[in-house]
Amino acid sequence: MKALAVSLLTASLALGAGSAAQAQQRCTFLQPIGGDGTTPIVSKRVGAAKLIGKENWNTDFIVNQPYSSFKFFFTANSSDANAKYPVTGFMKFSDGSNLQVINDVMNPPIGTGRMFGPFPAIPGKQASQMNFKVGASSDPGALGFSYRISVQGCQ
Secondary structure: OOOHHHHHHHHHHHHHHHHHHHHHEEEEOOEOOOOOOOOOOOOOOOOOOOOOOOOEEEEEEOOOOOOOOOEEEEEOOOOOOOOOEEEEEEEOOOOOOOOEEEEEEOOOOOOOOOEEEEOOOOOOEEEEEEEEOOOOOHHHOOOOOEEEEEEEEEO
């Protein structure tokens, strides 16, 4: 019985130490490419695909130093009860490669959000950008949906 109590206490202390280490992790918002530098939070509205020019679904955030992990944040500013909103996220690397870390379809109520991650840095790869894409090519009911996104790098 005493050995069980010591084991439980040891496990409890180990969990507490892990929580303390996570709580001490320092995260910084990454700046969006093409932003005005006043805020790391991007507000957008899902628009239709264009025959000429680019759609507004992609947003890249610059990685200006090494981080151990990344977090993506999404908040709905509006919602259509019937529409589904495809959300994808990619880690882009300096060698031109990328890794998809988010592939989800959401139908969030207004004002609610979600954090995706943390996603660990990839050993041997230098992250250069984080890409967030909220699109609606397969669901015309999603057009006009507005949202806020941001990305954090953590050390």
